Amino acid sequence: MKGLMGKIAGGALAALIAIGGGAPAAHAAGKTLYLFNWQDYIGKGLIKKFEAYCGCNVVQTYYDSNSELDAKLRAGGDSQYDVVVPSSYYIPQLVQQGLIRKLDKSKLPNFKNLLPRFQNVSYDPHDTHVVPYQWGTIVIGYNKDKIKNPPESWAALFDPKYNASYPFSMMKGSGRDLIGAACAYLGEGFACKTKAAWIKAAKLIEKQVKRPNFSGFVDGDPTMQQLKKGVVAIGMTWSGSVAQCYADKTCLNIGWILPKEGSEAWVDNMAIPTHAPNPELAYKFINFILGAKEGAELSNFNMYPSPNAASEPYLDKAIKQPLVTPTAAQMKRLSFLPALTPAQAKEFGAIWTAVRQH
Amino acid sequence: MAISMGKSTRRSLLAMSLPVYLLLYAPLLLIAIFSFAPPPLAKGQTFYWYADLLHSPEVIAAFRRSLTLAIGSSILGTALGTLMGFGLYRYRDRNATGIASALPSLIIYTPIIMPSLVFGISELIFFSFIHSATGFLAAGLLTMGIAHVTFEAPFVALVVFARLSGLDPNMFEASHDLYADARQSFLHLTVPVIRPAIIGGFLLAFTLSIDDFTISFFTAGPGSTTLPIYIYSAVARKGVSPDINALATLMIATVIGTGLLQYMFTRNRARKLVARPGD
Amino acid sequence: MSATTADARRGSAARAERLGRALRLWVTAGPGLTWIVLFLVLPSAILLGIGFFTSGSYGGPELPLTLQPLREVAGYSILGWSSGNITVLVRSLIQAMSAGVLTVLFAYPVVFYIVTRPPAARPLLLLFIVLPSWTNQVVRTYAWMELLGPESALSHLVQSLGLLQPHLGLFPGVLAMQIGLTYNYLPYMVVPLYAAAEKLDWALVEAGRDLYASGPRLFWNTVFPQTLPGLLSGIILVVIPAFGDYVVPTLLGGGKSMMIGSLIASQFLETPNWPYGAALTIFMLVFTCAGLLAFRVLSKRLGGAEESMM
Numbered sequence: 001m002k003g004l005m006g007k008i009a010g011g012a013l014a015a016l017i018a019i020g021g022g023a024p025a026a027h028a029a030g031k032t033l034y035l036f037n038w039q040d041y042i043g044k045g046l047i048k049k050f051e052a053y054c055g056c057n058v059v060q061t062y063y064d065s066n067s068e069l070d071a072k073l074r075a076g077g078d079s080q081y082d083v084v085v086p087s088s089y090y091i092p093q094l095v096q097q098g099l100i101r102k103l104d105k106s107k108l109p110n111f112k113n114l115l116p117r118f119q120n121v122s123y124d125p126h127d128t129h130v131v132p133y134q135w136g137t138i139v140i141g142y143n144k145d146k147i148k149n150p151p152e153s154w155a156a157l158f159d160p161k162y163n164a165s166y167p168f169s170m171m172k173g174s175g176r177d178l179i180g181a182a183c184a185y186l187g188e189g190f191a192c193k194t195k196a197a198w199i200k201a202a203k204l205i206e207k208q209v210k211r212p213n214f215s216g217f218v219d220g221d222p223t224m225q226q227l228k229k230g231v232v233a234i235g236m237t238w239s240g241s242v243a244q245c246y247a248d249k250t251c252l253n254i255g256w257i258l259p260k261e262g263s264e265a266w267v268d269n270m271a272i273p274t275h276a277p278n279p280e281l282a283y284k285f286i287n288f289i290l291g292a293k294e295g296a297e298l299s300n301f302n303m304y305p306s307p308n309a310a311s312e313p314y315l316d317k318a319i320k321q322p323l324v325t326p327t328a329a330q331m332k333r334l335s336f337l338p339a340l341t342p343a344q345a346k347e348f349g350a351i352w353t354a355v356r357q358h
Numbered sequence: 359m360a361i362s363m364g365k366s367t368r369r370s371l372l373a374m375s376l377p378v379y380l381l382l383y384a385p386l387l388l389i390a391i392f393s394f395a396p397p398p399l400a401k402g403q404t405f406y407w408y409a410d411l412l413h414s415p416e417v418i419a420a421f422r423r424s425l426t427l428a429i430g431s432s433i434l435g436t437a438l439g440t441l442m443g444f445g446l447y448r449y450r451d452r453n454a455t456g457i458a459s460a461l462p463s464l465i466i467y468t469p470i471i472m473p474s475l476v477f478g479i480s481e482l483i484f485f486s487f488i489h490s491a492t493g494f495l496a497a498g499l500l501t502m503g504i505a506h507v508t509f510e511a512p513f514v515a516l517v518v519f520a521r522l523s524g525l526d527p528n529m530f531e532a533s534h535d536l537y538a539d540a541r542q543s544f545l546h547l548t549v550p551v552i553r554p555a556i557i558g559g560f561l562l563a564f565t566l567s568i569d570d571f572t573i574s575f576f577t578a579g580p581g582s583t584t585l586p587i588y589i590y591s592a593v594a595r596k597g598v599s600p601d602i603n604a605l606a607t608l609m610i611a612t613v614i615g616t617g618l619l620q621y622m623f624t625r626n627r628a629r630k631l632v633a634r635p636g637d
Numbered sequence: 638m639s640a641t642t643a644d645a646r647r648g649s650a651a652r653a654e655r656l657g658r659a660l661r662l663w664v665t666a667g668p669g670l671t672w673i674v675l676f677l678v679l680p681s682a683i684l685l686g687i688g689f690f691t692s693g694s695y696g697g698p699e700l701p702l703t704l705q706p707l708r709e710v711a712g713y714s715i716l717g718w719s720s721g722n723i724t725v726l727v728r729s730l731i732q733a734m735s736a737g738v739l740t741v742l743f744a745y746p747v748v749f750y751i752v753t754r755p756p757a758a759r760p761l762l763l764l765f766i767v768l769p770s771w772t773n774q775v776v777r778t779y780a781w782m783e784l785l786g787p788e789s790a791l792s793h794l795v796q797s798l799g800l801l802q803p804h805l806g807l808f809p810g811v812l813a814m815q816i817g818l819t820y821n822y823l824p825y826m827v828v829p830l831y832a833a834a835e836k837l838d839w840a841l842v843e844a845g846r847d848l849y850a851s852g853p854r855l856f857w858n859t860v861f862p863q864t865l866p867g868l869l870s871g872i873i874l875v876v877i878p879a880f881g882d883y884v885v886p887t888l889l890g891g892g893k894s895m896m897i898g899s900l901i902a903s904q905f906l907e908t909p910n911w912p913y914g915a916a917l918t919i920f921m922l923v924f925t926c927a928g929l930l931a932f933r934v935l936s937k938r939l940g941g942a943e944e945s946m947m
Binding site for chain 3: 368372375378379381383385388389438441442444445446448449450465468469471472474477478480482484487507511512515569572576586590593594598602606609610613614616617618625
């Protein structure tokens with residue numbers, strides 16, 4: 001391998017190393033905040049504002065479900081991420097496993113901006129561990145050209161009568177949302193808590209899996225993408241995902257349903273993992289988001305209602321639409337998922353695993 | 359040896375082979391075509407998505423990480439692998455039976471036959487146990503590097519072993535007769551002779567590392583996305599999009615370019631060797 | 638000097654030499670071997686061990702030791718017995734073996750086409766087959782997501798042939814996975830088959846022709862047996878990795894039709910249930926090792942063991 005070939009190989013290798021190693025590392029200078037978040041949940045503009053404010057760099061990685069967040073935190077993520085965004089019903093589980101730390105409220109002066117009903121919440125008494133981020137609902141998204149006149153009910157998804165041949169998907173992740181939906185359809189209420197109810201729901205889901213047009217278990221955000229691309233015609237997704245694509249006009253043929261049997265209202269919260277590499281930056285970030293204008297900018301981007309009272313005057317009109325901020329009548333149909341005790345979690349896990357093997 | 363074959367056989371072979379070639383390249387071609395789709399914003403700019411790539415810090419960071427990981431792990435993997443290949447060739451007691459003598463070979467073959475998924479998941483839980491017990495080895499480039507070295511070393515060992523097997527065994531006797539000790543033999547006789555195998559092994563290790571997805575995916579941490587992981591995450595969450603197509607097209611073009619270059623160089627060298635006498 | 642003392646001296650010299658060799662073996666190969674044991678053998682053993690623990694509240698392994706995860710692999714769960722798991726295992730086997738068969742069907746014509754070209758053209762033709770396998774597996778697979786979606790031309794074609802329900806796509810689904818696996822692993826069948834075909838003894842074919850055999854019979858009796866070693870290598874290189882593949886079922890199966898690879902991964906990445914995932918891994922490894930053992934036995938029967946480290 002001497003001679004010309006060797007020289008060229010050596011030169012190419014050297015060039016590659018130069019490109020790879022010598023590129024200006026803007027990230028090396030200053031500190032880095034590792035944010036682990038759901039997709040499309042914070043605008044690039046807001047991130048840049050925070051980077052300017054703290055003189056730091058933000059590296060964002062994404063997950064699609066609470067169980068994915070849990071799995072990553074347990075596999076060592078609790079010492080690699082600075083800020084994570086779990087849903088309310090998962091918080092007690094994370095606290096029990098020692099994955100998120102107690103918050104020092106003195107470092108969060110903007111905490112007082114929150115609406116009263118988002119302070120001292122039931123899933124985190126005295127707000128020891130988390131701070132509310134956004135809240136929203138689960139809706140059924142469907143393609144209006146393919147599924148005509150669906151009922152305002154989970155039957156649109158679960159009853160073959162309304163969709164005999166177009167591909168449909170069901171929600172993946174921790175399973176709480178899908179089992180809840182099945183419970184609601186069966187009349188057990190979305191926030192069903194008993195083993196018997198879960199088993200009934202699981203059997204219904206198993207029947208759905210056997211339908212020929214079942215396209216798979218898909219998380220909320222990817223479902224929206226699949227709806228846009230025509231891979232599925234109907235599925236479960238987040239209210240804000242639908243509102244976002246209405247706002248940027250990329251899915252004018254997608255409709256949404258808030259089923260009358262009941263659906264989920266969830267609250268996502270910011271938390272700091274126990275061994276976060278940069279907790280000071282994390283506190284800065286959380287306090288930043290709690291600011292009046294910043295909270296509004298956050299909501300105006302991701303199209304979810306804000307828990308921040310001080311942000312109210314700065315919210316876009318679009319936030320007031322019923323898809324994003326449910327009306328009082330709709331709120332009656334919505335349930336918050338309860339947290340599970342360890343014993344219940346074990347039972348639920350066994351049922352969900354069984355549902356997923358097919 | 360002349361292969362006599364009827365014209366119809368020849369033609370039917372061609373007819374059956376051509377679709378295979380086309381099918382092999384059709385998806386790759388489609389990716390390339392869809393990378394040129396004009397974006398909704400700037401009309402008519404066919405290279406928009408390629409320019410976008412260069413401005414994306416995530417893509418550049420992923421590329422740098424892939425490179426760093428590959429070079430670093432290949433160096434260590436080649437070193438360990440060369441020593442293993444040499445050691446097993448030179449010092450194994452071929453007459454001995456039993457598990458003790460077969461053990462080194464078994465150990466070397468384990469990373470090769472183990473499915474990548476099992477490999478990756480084993481590393482995932484192993485490192486997470488170590489991390490929760492000691493606080494070291496958080497998932498990241500280091501854990502990925504360790505995993506990469508583990509699957510590269512055996513391949514290098516095989517390449518070196520194969521090269522050594524083709525040599526004259528009396529070589530070592532000869533150097534012993536000339537009073538060279540083990541270290542001198544190794545440095546001044548073995549290494550120069552197997553140098554092509556070492557370089558070949560290094561390139562093989564490098565390629566394996568750059569291309570790896572499954573094992574990297576399970577050992578990666580928040581800041582250690584490599585190029586294949588980046589593409590996978592984008593595609594799994596959002597589906598296919600033009601910017602990913604642009605990135606993929608660049609990767610495909612690099613592979614095809616490298617392959618053709620390598621082919622032309624080896625052909626040139628062979629031609630030069632053959633052409634020499636008559637000139 | 639008596640015979641026995643000389644023998645004794647020779648014996649101890651031989652022993653010393655053996656010891657010296659063993660020492661040098663462990664000095665050279667030692668670091669690498671230790672590395673592999675520490676970073677692969679040990680972690681794999683831990684993983685397999687977890688398959689005998691109970692699944693804790695949040696999916697982690699907990700005492701007591703139990704056979705429950707293995708029972709779950711067989712299909713028994715809190716909902717009673719369901720065929721879902723067995724379906725996944727069988728599906729993985731079928732997908733892998735079909736990929737093997739399909740790649741063989743595609744590879745033979747190509748190999749014999751190349752082998753009948755002038756020697757100068759052969760490396761280039763072979764290179765073109767191999768090049769796609771040098772691209773990243775993720776890239777090779779995701780291309781089919783676009784090509785096989787419900788609104789794609791290919792899906793419409795298959796729908797009109799009646800092989801697919803209307804409005805559904807080939808992707809996500811079993812057919813998409815099959816196409817993905819075959820596409821990914823075709824080069825791995827071509828290369829060993831080509832290596833065998835190049836060494837073909839055409840005199841035997843001529844002899845067969847002299848005996849008035851022709852066409853398929855000629856191929857089957859004179860050509861095919863000679864390619865068997867290459868065919869076997871190819872099958873191993875295709876079927877075993879295809880069985881345990883992760884990327885293809887995850888991207889193209891779409892969470893509807895799982896293979897054992899995606900099923901195992903979801904036990905660690907999504908709904909954590911480590912013991913169950915570990916038990917599935919035990920199964921996968923058992924199948925893989927059985928396949929490799931079968932390969933060794935078969936290839937020994939066919940003869941032709943090369944110098945190898947084994």
